[in-house]
Amino acid sequence: MRIDIVTILPQLMESPFADSIMKRALEAGHAELHFHNPRDYSRDKHKKVDDYQFGGGAGMVMQVEPLALLLDELKNERDYDEIIYMTPDGERFDQRMANFYSQKENIIIICGHYKGIDERIREHYVTREVSIGDFVISGGELAATVFCDAVIRLIPGVLNDETSALTDSFQDDLLAPPVYTRPAEFRGWKVPDVLLSGNFKKIEEWRHDRALEKTRLRRPDLLEREIENNSEKNAK
Incomplete structure (x- = not known):
C-alpha cells in the first residue's frame, strides 16, 4: 500500500511512524508513506499557501492553486483508489472503513489547516471526506495519523499474530x-x-x-x- 499525504507540516507526522508497529510495517515494505508539501507548489515568493475568505469572515483558507498543482502531479504518476480529505464534517471513520482501505493500493490524504481548503478542491479532486470524531483539532495531520495507523496495522504481515486484528x-x-x-x-x-x-x-x-x-x-x-x-x- 502507498499513501501520499498532502501536508504543510510533514514533520508533525513523521514521529508516530518512526517507532513500534508502524516503523516495522514501513521497513518491511508492507506500506509506504510519502509526504508532499503544498508550499513547494506555491507561486508566491514567500511560499504562502493560504489567503482570506471571499465574502469576509474569520480564518484563512488553503488556496486552490498549490493543492491543485500538487494533486495533478501525483495523479499523473499513478492511479489512486481514493483521494481523502480529513475534515470534521466528513464521514465518521470506523473499523469497517479501516478494513476497507487496508485492501487498497494507492491513497492520497489531504490534511487541511486554518478554516480548511478551498471548496473547489473538494468538488473536483476529493473522492471521500473523513472525520475521526465530532470535534475540531488544529490540523488534519493528527487525524491522518490515526487513519493511517488504523489501516496499516490491518495489512497482512504487519502484526506478528495475524489473528490479533480480528479480535480488536x-x-x-x-x-x-x-x-x-x-x-x-x-x-x-x-x-x-x-x-x-x-x-x-x-x-x-x-x-x-x-x-x-x-x-x-x-x-x-x-x-x-x-x-x-x-x-x-x-x-x-
Whole structure:
C-alpha cells in the first residue's frame, strides 16, 4: 500500500511512524508513506499557501492553486483508489472503513489547516471526506495519523499474530472482551476460572458473552447498527 499525504507540516507526522508497529510495517515494505508539501507548489515568493475568505469572515483558507498543482502531479504518476480529505464534517471513520482501505493500493490524504481548503478542491479532486470524531483539532495531520495507523496495522504481515486484528474492538460491531495475564491471582483478585480451563470452546463462548455484555452497557448503538445491517441483508 502507498499513501501520499498532502501536508504543510510533514514533520508533525513523521514521529508516530518512526517507532513500534508502524516503523516495522514501513521497513518491511508492507506500506509506504510519502509526504508532499503544498508550499513547494506555491507561486508566491514567500511560499504562502493560504489567503482570506471571499465574502469576509474569520480564518484563512488553503488556496486552490498549490493543492491543485500538487494533486495533478501525483495523479499523473499513478492511479489512486481514493483521494481523502480529513475534515470534521466528513464521514465518521470506523473499523469497517479501516478494513476497507487496508485492501487498497494507492491513497492520497489531504490534511487541511486554518478554516480548511478551498471548496473547489473538494468538488473536483476529493473522492471521500473523513472525520475521526465530532470535534475540531488544529490540523488534519493528527487525524491522518490515526487513519493511517488504523489501516496499516490491518495489512497482512504487519502484526506478528495475524489473528490479533480480528479480535480488536469494533470488529463484528462488538467491543473487545476483558483480557488477563499472569499471575492468575493478585491481591485476591482472580482470573475467571474458564480462562484457565483449557476448554477453548467454552473460552470463546465466555469471550463472546463478555463482549456482548460490555457492548450492551457501553455502546448499545453498535448493537442497534448490527440489527439494522442484518435486517437489510435479510430484505435483499
